[in-house]
Amino acid sequence: MILVNGQRSDTVSALDRGLAYGDGVFRTLRTHAGQPLWWRDQYAKLATDCAALALACPDEAELLAEISRVAETGEGVVKIILTRGSGARGYASQQGQTCTRIVLAAPLPPHALPDAAVDVTARWCRLRLARQPRLAGIKHLNRLENVLARSEWDDPAIFEGLLCDDSGVVIGGVMSNLFWAKEGELFTPELSLCGVAGVARTRLLRAAMRRGIRARIERSLPDAILAADEVMICNSVIGVRRVARLDDVSWSPAGWTDTLKTALNDDLD
């Protein structure tokens, strides 16, 4: 089921600025028995991203009601797309433009099922992410870099591709954030120039802090990941996954993924 501005509909206006310019933001979240998981963080991130693009964030109660209307009864995924609405041709937005709010449900993908393997295989992508501080961190609708990076492989055994920016600094996965552990500390890329600062990343950083694990946000080169004790990816749908293999490099479990998986799910915020 799809709701567009609260009404059942499978379509949006052909003049929508989300289509014309990618002028909007989105969220992908898990639901359980019709309720969104990690909602406080999801809504906070949506509000932050809306503010960055000067979009009006939808009312929280309205959004929650729409999520429970569309969500699967068991485990599922809900996607929220918010655009600057439809308007006249041209990049300038009109005063008083009404946002388009799309809420749609999708089944839980196989790799997100509770019994899916915790270990995944990843690769390095050739595409380098452009550095744009005005859009960095935001989950906006301009995702051609992700599409191009994802098109670099079609081997279903490869779950994720890792990306660097155009100066060679590691940013994260095509659809996930990256963490690695080394000598008792946790690391994740700094995202002020590109990448998406996802909700799972925020929650992992908070969970680590609460447990007294030192977590560093760093600008690192690929060598740092290759030298790690354990490498992990995370997002709101898959949770935490251990990267068991990255191109020709493989790792044995060092215990971090299990610790963080528990931390992520125990954190009740």
Added chain:
Amino acid sequence: MILVNGQRSDTVSALDRGLAYGDGVFRTLRTHAGQPLWWRDQYAKLATDCAALALACPDEAELLAEISRVAETGEGVVKIILTRGSGARGYASQQGQTCTRIVLAAPLPPHALPDAAVDVTARWCRLRLARQPRLAGIKHLNRLENVLARSEWDDPAIFEGLLCDDSGVVIGGVMSNLFWAKEGELFTPELSLCGVAGVARTRLLRAAMRRGIRARIERSLPDAILAADEVMICNSVIGVRRVARLDDVSWSPAGWTDTLKTALNDDLD
């Protein structure tokens, strides 16, 4: 009137990848008596942009037929949007996905009417364009940088904003390409790292060459524009316009705009 895959419709699927990821390209062109202007160049550019994103370019005859169905009887504007179609959630595209083809008409904007002033006022934008060679030159649907840049001003007296990349090199206008003249030569920014290489720019470069005017494609700093004899912007809807004022700097006409305007319209390709 709007045609979606050849059928009259005001809407597209809420699952379209053009909306989800900006996964597509577009063209904006002028029409006269139902016929597209500069069609050979417009279709060639559409085909080039499709190839860059591995999209199937629509058949030329089909597209021409759709343009004449939607176009205004007098002067008008037609926009073509082409996306990778609708599909399952996720950045990976499915085999055999069918593109979505949207053809829509819009009236000629006031600034494109034959009696509109040739002189315009422009400003420098604060936003710096990110450098992404994989997307540079392509008129794709990821246009948040243009939206953000255009939101920097709302003074209707300012027609266009000029943009530099994050190294300070001049790229062009928010909705136009930039030319300037200095000591008998014509200059336009090099666009291999960012910007859109528009059809009016291609035609101006060709027209200059045919008339024995030396045209240089350069990486230049704003100082070069400020020191120019004449500054111009161009696109397929407005043709060529002289920048009479750029923030606090103003220029008297030096004859280049009239020459290039004639060249652009005389060129029959």
